[in-house]
Amino acid sequence: MTTTTPRPEAPTALVGHERLLRAVTGLFTRRGLPVARARTAAEALCHGDLVGFPSHGLFNLERLYLPLLDTGRCDPRAEPVTVNDLGACAVVDHRGALGLWAAAEAMDDAVARARRHGVGIVAVRGGTHFGCAGFHAARAAAAGMVGVVAANCGGQRLVPAPGGGLPLLGTNPLSVAAPGLPGRPFVLDMSTTVVPTGRLRLAEREGAPVPAGWLEDERGAPVTDPGAYDRAEARLRWLGGETGTGAYKGFGLGLAVEVLAAGLSGSATGPAPGALTGDGAQGTDDGVGFLLLAVDAVRLRPGGDFTQAMRDLFGTVADCPPARDADGEPRYPGWWEAERAQRRRREGVPLPAGLYEELAALGLFDATEDAGHEGGGAR
Incomplete structure (x- = not known):
């Protein structure tokens, strides 16, 4: 069984839900989507972070959706x-x-x-x-x-x-x-x-092990290193x-x-x-x-x-x-x-600091506008 050593818990930024929607809508619009459909796409993407499924939220913007659009595998005007x-x-x-x-x-x-x-x-x-x-x-x-x-x-x-x-x-x-x-x-x-692949990649990004029972090696033994999946050393159960x-x-x-x-x-x-x-x-x-x-x-x-x-x-x-x-x-x-x-619409959506900075680098918002870390409030 392989394991990883978890890093200290990263700080988070609180961002207002409506602000996230406007920012992601704008990004999709700049990629060629009509405004109404860009807004729906933003709502679907931000839903993961809103309800507590970050593996299906903004974590996937640069990893999955923008490459689909930028490589032509997804047609923004289809x-x-x-x-x-x-x-x-x-x-x-x-x-x-x-x-x-x-x-x-x-x-x-x-x-x-x-x-x-x-x-x-x-x-x-x-x-x-x-x-x-x-x-x-x-x-x-x-x-x-x-x-x-x-x-x-x-x-x-x-x-x-x-x-x-x-x-x-x-x-x-x-x-x-x-x-x-x-x-x-x-x-x-x-x-x-047991879990989708996004849960593994999110855990790998955070440097955290996954519970025994998510992954197994070719002999069926449990694997707790999430990176083992993409290295083809483990498979999902x-x-x-x-x-x-x-x-x-x-x-x-x-x-x-x-x-x-x-x-x-x-x-x-x-x-x-x-x-x-x-x-x-x-x-x-x-x-x-x-x-x-x-x-x-x-x-x-x-x-x-x-x-x-x-x-x-x-x-x-x-x-x-x-x-x-x-x-x-x-x-x-x-x-x-x-x-x-309900709580996050009121208080803000928590985003890991690294993801927040990644989104700011994409031009979603100016990172200097936010208090930046948990407890600083949402904008």
């Missing part, structure tokens, strides 16, 4: 094209559009279809990375509906099947959202591996851990996402014949597929009492007493994220 429309469902080609805004618009399309038909499904091909799946699923919950988002990683192959010798699938995220208690929607947002403790559940969910996101839209898949003939160990993340589903449950459910039923359901979870010596209180997915978002 206009999605509907290639098959059956009314309640459609297949849409995003044509390399920036997934941060394009997935949000696709979910809005699914919601509009659900208002007309009770259910709306938009299957997307030609997509690119879209940030937090929960951001897009939550748009359906905000409309009073149930939202489901599934996304594959295109032709990318990162993780082998349990017992397999070659990588076949990506981290294949899945999200389900629904109305919950007021201001606290249910939002499940998860990779089908599926949800469930080892084969005997449920790895097939995570792997099965990953395959289910592949079916929903790629099979229905005609996108690239990780498990393709080329995976077995050595066409590149990790494949390529081009040709990403999404499935966005919205269900107008108020119309569908007999009696029309869906909203109250959800409040009863999630209220029961929130009211459940904690176990003796428990670390925290029982809450449902989305609760703590909503708590953080």
Whole structure:
């Protein structure tokens, strides 16, 4: 087992949420995105930092999204094209559009279809990375509906099947959202591996080890050095851990996402014949597929009492007493994220000092304007 020695905790800068949105919107606009779509993309990207998922937030701006735009792999002016429309469902080609805004618009399309038909499904091909799946699923919950988002990683192959010798699938995220208690929607947002790769790279950047159980070497022994992943010395585990403790559940969910996101839209898949003939160990993340589903449950459910039923359901979870010596209180997915978002909109979004300086170097804002470190307030 390999380990890293963590560095002392870095100071953070507090930046006002609206200020972040304006700055990132401006940056995307300068890269060629129309203003309204640039704003949506900024909201999707900053969502990760707002709710406490920094591995899917501004950490990825210079690492992932700007290279996509600057190399031409993502078209800032792309206009999605509907290639098959059956009314309640459609297949849409995003044509390399920036997934941060394009997935949000696709979910809005699914919601509009659900208002007309009770259910709306938009299957997307030609997509690119879209940030937090929960951001897009939550748009359906905000409309009073149930939202489901599934996304594959295109032709990318990162993780082998349990017992397999070659990588076949990506981290294949899945999200389900629904109305919950007021201001606290249910939002499940998860990779089908134990963690997404962004969590590893964020830990490596911070010089911190990862918990045993995230990574394993080729013999199945735990690895806690996050850098071992990019050095090809370790691989991600599926949800469930080892084969005997449920790895097939995570792997099965990953395959289910592949079916929903790629099979229905005609996108690239990780498990393709080329995976077995050595066409590149990790494949390529081009040709990403999404499935966005919205269900107008108020119309569908007999009696029309869906909203109250959800409040009863999630209220029961929130009211459940904690176990003796428990670390925290029982809450449902989305609760703590909503708590953080509310506080950070009020107090500012914390950014590690190194990331803040990186963003300032991109021209997002003048680093001299801020008090700079935690406790100095937000601007």
